[in-house]
Amino acid sequence: MNPALQGLVTIIVGVGGCVAYFYFSNQILDKVLFPPRGPNAGRNINRAEAIRPWLFLFPAMAALGLYLAYPVFETIRLSVTDRDLGGAFVGGANYAQMFQEDKFWEAVRNNLLWLLVVPAMATAFGLLAAQLTDRIGWGNIAKSLIFMPMAISFVGAAVIFKLIYDARPEDVAQIGVLNAIYLQLGGDSPITWLTVPFWNNFFLMIVLIWIQTGFAMVILSAALRGIPEETVEAAIVDGANPFQIFFKIKVPQIAGTIVVVWTTITIVVLKVFDIVFAMTNGQWETQVLANYMYDKLFRSNDWGVGSASAMIIMLMVTPILVWNVYNARKEMR
Amino acid sequence: MDNIAGKKSSLTWVLHLSVLALVLLWIFPTVGLLVSSFRTTDQIRSSGWWAALFPAVQNETLRSADPDESRVLRDDGLYMVSGNLYVVDGAVDTPEDVVAEISVWGTSSRNIDAYVPGDTADLGDGETMTVEANGDYVWIGNDAQISGRGQRVFVTAESPPEFTLQNYRNVLFDPDNREGMTRAFFNTLTVTIPATIIPILIAAFAAYALAWMEFPGRALLIAAIVALLVVPLQLALIPLLSLHNSIGIGKGYLGVWLAHTGFGLPLAIYLLRNYMVALPRDIIECAKVDGATDFQIFTKIILPLSFPALASFAIFQFLWTWNDLLVAMVFLIDSSGETTVMTRQIVELLGTRGGDWEILATSAFVSIAVPLVVFFTMQRYLVRGLLAGSVK
Structure with a gap:
């Protein structure tokens, strides 16, 4: 595929995906999981409010965790292992x-x-x-x-x-x-x-x-x-x-x-x-x-x-x- | 009072002059590159770019027209070739376009300043050559002398400042030029645009949650964002490259978009949260009282109000991804080199064409031009973002 076209598709998929995720996850939370009506309306509203922040945060936290936090720990691990020995632990040998x-x-x-x-x-x-x-x-x-x-x-x-x-x-x-x-x-x-x-x-x-x-x-x-x-x-x-x-x-x-x-x-x-x-x-x-x-x-x-x-x-x-x-x-x- | 006022005015002059000196010092390097990119190879080799603003003295080797084609038989039995030295070999088409002013000339490489314009050089056995200041020449001799190749003439000429767009034509619009910047330019653009747009959206939602939603662990998350702000992305190279390889993304645009998104998020969230948290509480509470959901408050109120912060981050991310070399080298550019970006292309040119400043300067300026335009048109947002983004 032409990279420019791929870029355009990525923008649409990325942006559309984000919007769709935020919109539908909120809908599901409000309409399906914890509808603010019926016998448990009050409890449901509270639960929905407790979960919603994490819906908003999830994509960012997943990306940050995977792209910045995980590499820090993985780098620590790599720095004490040897790739040629199949990733065996070598302690401070690299240092x-x-x-x-x-x-x-x-x-x-x-x-x-x-x-x-x-x-x-x-x-x-x-x-x-x-x-x-x-x-x-x-x-x-x-x-x-x-x-x-x-x-x-x-x-x-x-x-x-x-x-x-x-x-x-x-x-x-x-x-x-x-x-x-x-x-x-x-x-x-x-x-x-x-x-x-x-x-x-x-x-x-x-x-x-x-x-x-x-x-x-x-x-x-x-x-x-x-x-x-x-x-x-x-x-x-x-x-x-x-x-x-x-x-x-x-x-x-x-x-x-x-x-x-x-x-x-x-x-x-x-x-x-x-x-x-x-x-x-x-x-x-x-x-x-x-x-x-x-x-x-x-x-x-x-x-x-x-x-x-x-x-x-x-x-x-x-x-x-x-x-x-x-x-x-x-x-x- | 008088002497205080007088003292002040002399100080003001010193102030203006020192600011001017500072500004000139700071733009001088860039101007050098810009001027160089408009000069021909010969000009760059023969003088520094600062000389481009003044007439240049150039030594050139020119050749008369091919005698076998253009000689004419005169009444006295001698042959003659006449014309203008610059028209055949130089860059100009007609004698009227000649701008050079020959100061001295010669017909031997060992004696290039033997004659002044208007002199007639004796080339032996009656063969003569006359050269005028504008390059007009008359070459006379017998049948054997006026044959073969044209007579070489070594001229020292003073030519006025001259600029050309040829370098840009070569670098941008020559389809045969394998080192051209066109492909790299579009590759850079392909990297930049999605890598700028996608993090904004993800970050905006997270920033809203961190600014206006109450939940346990919020302060901890904000602290974590501040910490991630300074984590060197060097740490992420190998772990993420092996991750990309193991899930099948490999090296390519998708990988570089994801990487830029991840690396840009801390700043995006930090900037946007700081901005959103300063928005008036009343608006949000009114909307809540009127029954708006968080999702509606975010899309209908917060997002439009946060436009300046969004613009600030967009500019940062754009400049950063456009100017990036390391992330592109690690996550995008494979051995085929098809997906090379401009920064990488320039580094390669620095290696292979180290002395060819017309190519280097032009290529570098092609890559610098877009950020400079963005910078000067959107400077307001950039400054605002800087002020908000530096951890206080």
């Missing part, structure tokens, strides 16, 4: 094997580097952009343009920045901006930036900072708008200069939002895959955990070590997960 690989430690080191640099830089640039565009007439246009990279795929951004980092032989014109500037400033010969160990990590991080700054800016800009005017006015009256107002009055009041932005970008960083995959594929010491895992799962077909590395990612996400749940519960009381 032990992984901990002996240099590539793994390189990935961990790089991931930590990403975690230190990207959320900090993106949040800082976002805060700067939010504060600067706050009070100017064309601020919305400026914000819109800084926000734009959010719509660009990681792969598209990888192409964009590969063009910037492009290096050509010394005797021809440089078409990568970075090398053109470098030679203009007196560099001796063009540098293939993505192959310089250690520093190339930063050239990859720039791509994600470029994308995530817009996100940080939008959220922080809304938070800045929410600051009570009186606090700023009081500071001005007391003779505070713009920097004091910003750092001592505004930033403390939006500290909560800064943490939210920071943790959200941290999660993105932990899962970063496309940028590394498209730009260096982990060569020249730029490996990160997500790409290491992809390598193990689909190139070496080593499900045990692959799952073990996925668990490492999960482990690094867990503190943020707990923190988010804690906050969400506190908010609901």
Whole structure:
């Protein structure tokens, strides 16, 4: 079947199926199982009301359970079994094997580097952009343009920045901006930036900072708008200069939002895959955990070590997960 | 007071300039890609994209017309070939279209700047060549000299900025181009639309239950949704792929639709619940008093009122599925490559056509264009969704 047609059929079946499920299951509940009439009308209404939420929730919970909750446990299981031994339990052997690989430690080191640099830089640039565009007439246009990279795929951004980092032989014109500037400033010969160990990590991080700054800016800009005017006015009256107002009055009041932005970008960083995959594929010491895992799962077909590395990612996400749940519960009381 | 006002205005200038600098820095990379996609291969190779905005100096090797066909016998017994260098080999059709301005030229590859326009080059034994600034030439010699192939001329010309749509024609509309983006474009579209629509409906019902229905375990479920929000989908790859294989879905569109639906649900439920819970209680209670069932309240009141939240999530999910690489690689693209999506195609081009920036830039821009249009038209909803979606 033509994929487009298949897509159309899927939409109709999916949407129609959902609507039909919700409609008929409610009908059955009200008309057949617990009709609100007869001798047990009151009891039936109560029972129907007790069951209805689960009718509404069932498809979502089934999908979530199958597509997100089950894989977590299955991955734990896979990480302590060996596929080649027919799924036999091997305890921590996969982890032990992984901990002996240099590539793994390189990935961990790089991931930590990403975690230190990207959320900090993106949040800082976002805060700067939010504060600067706050009070100017064309601020919305400026914000819109800084926000734009959010719509660009990681792969598209990888192409964009590969063009910037492009290096050509010394005797021809440089078409990568970075090398053109470098030679203009007196560099001796063009540098293939993505192959310089250690520093190339930063050239990859720039791509994600470029994308995530817009996100940080939008959220922080809304938070800045929410600051009570009186606090700023009081500071001005007391003779505070713009920097004091910003750092001592505004930033403390939006500290909560800064943490939210920071943790959200941290999660993105932990899962970063496309940028590394498209730009260096982990060569020249730029490996990160997500790409290491992809390598193990689909190139070496080593499900045990692959799952073990996925668990490492999960482990690094867990503190943020707990923190988010804690906050969400506190908010609901 | 005066100096405070004066201080303020100078500060305002600094403010405007720094915002301008920041904006330029942020759009500069994308502009580079866009400009490159409108340049020819030669232009991209000979200069950086920023030079496209100015006249470019180009070295070219051109050839006169084939003497055996176009030579004419003059009264003095010599043969002559005349015409315009650009008309035969270059991109233009008639001498009037020539836009280049030759600064220097030569007839030997070792000495390409031997003559200026208007000079007559002595090619030995009375054979001569004259080239004008616009590429007009006259080539004169005897029977043996004016034969065989056309005379080569090395020109250094300054050509004004020039842009072409040829790259887009090649990438999008050339049916023979196996690396074209057309198929990948439609594959991406096929992945995206069902994967955007289906989760919305499922999530909306669940969000309503979590927002407005009382039942035991509700708080726990909401906490679970918040937790699932950050579970890395990397964990789901192998378990779900083996699940798909064992129930016969294998790799294909159905699998990728289901996967995107599952991965998109936590955010969808979270966004929609937060929005629905803030709707005024009175409306819902009035409807209940008037005898509306939960199903009616949901379809007739909540769903229409929640349109902004639905739109926010739809945009998120659209951007995410359109831009996705990992899920498509794992659940969709099989070894035949028939179902490749644009992101995958671009990664492949990065490998095989690493230096051919006209192809890469154009392909990348084809894939970026649709999200950018969505982004600029629906930005309001995207911002609203971001504000609601970040866990506070």
